[in-house]
Amino acid sequence: MTKSPLLIDLKFSDRAPVVAALKRHFAGREVIDLGAAENAGRDLSDCRYAVLWQPDADLFSRAPNLDVLFSGGAGVDKILALEGLPDAPLVRFVDPSLTRRMSEYVVLQCLYHLRQVAAYRASQKARGWQSLPQPEAGAVTVGIMGLGELGRDAAAKLKMMGFNVIGWSRTAKSIEGIETFDEAGRDAFLARTDILVGLLPLTAETTGLFNLALFEKLKRDGPLGAPVFINAGRGGSQVEADIAAALDRGLLGGASLDVFETEPLPAESPLWERENVVITPHVAADSDIGALFAHVERQIARFEAGEPLEHVVGRKRGY
Numbered sequence: 001m002t003k004s005p006l007l008i009d010l011k012f013s014d015r016a017p018v019v020a021a022l023k024r025h026f027a028g029r030e031v032i033d034l035g036a037a038e039n040a041g042r043d044l045s046d047c048r049y050a051v052l053w054q055p056d057a058d059l060f061s062r063a064p065n066l067d068v069l070f071s072g073g074a075g076v077d078k079i080l081a082l083e084g085l086p087d088a089p090l091v092r093f094v095d096p097s098l099t100r101r102m103s104e105y106v107v108l109q110c111l112y113h114l115r116q117v118a119a120y121r122a123s124q125k126a127r128g129w130q131s132l133p134q135p136e137a138g139a140v141t142v143g144i145m146g147l148g149e150l151g152r153d154a155a156a157k158l159k160m161m162g163f164n165v166i167g168w169s170r171t172a173k174s175i176e177g178i179e180t181f182d183e184a185g186r187d188a189f190l191a192r193t194d195i196l197v198g199l200l201p202l203t204a205e206t207t208g209l210f211n212l213a214l215f216e217k218l219k220r221d222g223p224l225g226a227p228v229f230i231n232a233g234r235g236g237s238q239v240e241a242d243i244a245a246a247l248d249r250g251l252l253g254g255a256s257l258d259v260f261e262t263e264p265l266p267a268e269s270p271l272w273e274r275e276n277v278v279i280t281p282h283v284a285a286d287s288d289i290g291a292l293f294a295h296v297e298r299q300i301a302r303f304e305a306g307e308p309l310e311h312v313v314g315r316k317r318g319y
């Protein structure tokens, strides 16, 4: 039986890994890579599968017979907002390589603030030799908002480093060694948190969630002097003017931000110059293209064998 063609529309900043990985994947199936100039006007009506990241606006009218859509990343907020999105299952990218990368980022940033790297860097610049009081990880509570694939792994690795870890999610969870809170327990969760980690998807409920009113509820008398905010979920969940105001008012003592309301972060943002704010350009957990294609291959094989797809996005809940 001929395998139906697979459409690829992945607008990642670097195309070379996509081209290289395509040589190793999808044997026996025609792949139509829209990044290749020769496919610009290609008839896409026979495509049943598509792997997408920032697809062209007219994609769904050009490919009206898609059975399954695959997101090129773990987050699907942009895909769900696309005009003409067909009512086909949308599978998001879940993979150990992406999860491990995110945990590296979260552990690094928690340790960065715990070990006062910004202060020591400033001291080094001035050729200063001055020790600061050093709390240990066990005295610090990291509160993770979002206990999904990424939040749970980060929690386990932070525990291993000795941090006290608590977590918050929409629905109640039971995770060994970690105290968890649901929607109703949000204020109690915040009142216990020294380092707040955002690993939430962007939905109507999480838009603008990390604002001044929330920062005011964080623990005030913790060992770091003031609470720290780390966000690697989505920028739309944070109010950057409120982060700056919270830093000014001492409601926050520092921040590590990988995602922003507008990306790239505009040059005039006041956050760039803050000494205790770490800014990275949405790189906490890149998708490994080979792992992404292997995941798509697995899911297509399941679909064609009549087995249920994994990691299907709930359209109504938005993640």
Ligand SMILES: NC(=O)c1ccc[n+]([C@@H]2O[C@H](COP(=O)([O-])OP(=O)(O)OC[C@H]3O[C@@H](n4cnc5c(N)ncnc54)[C@H](OP(=O)(O)O)[C@@H]3O)[C@@H](O)[C@H]2O)c1
Residues within 6 Å of the ligand: 073, 074, 075, 076, 102, 145, 146, 147, 148, 149, 150, 151, 168, 169, 170, 171, 172, 199, 200, 201, 202, 203, 205, 206, 232, 233, 234, 258, 259, 282, 283, 284, 285, 286, 319
């Ligand atoms: N910066 C980067 O490089 C990067 C890379 C990959 C992913 N991300 C972002 O990370 C996000 C999380 O990824 P994931 O794989 O962990 O997602 P996931 O497995 O879908 O988990 C999402 C978690 O957030 C919780 N949640 C959702 N809406 C909520 C709400 N309104 N209130 C409270 N909790 C809520 C969910 O609660 P329930 O458990 O109750 O459902 C779940 O625990 C992605 O959506 C993406 O935006 C960023």
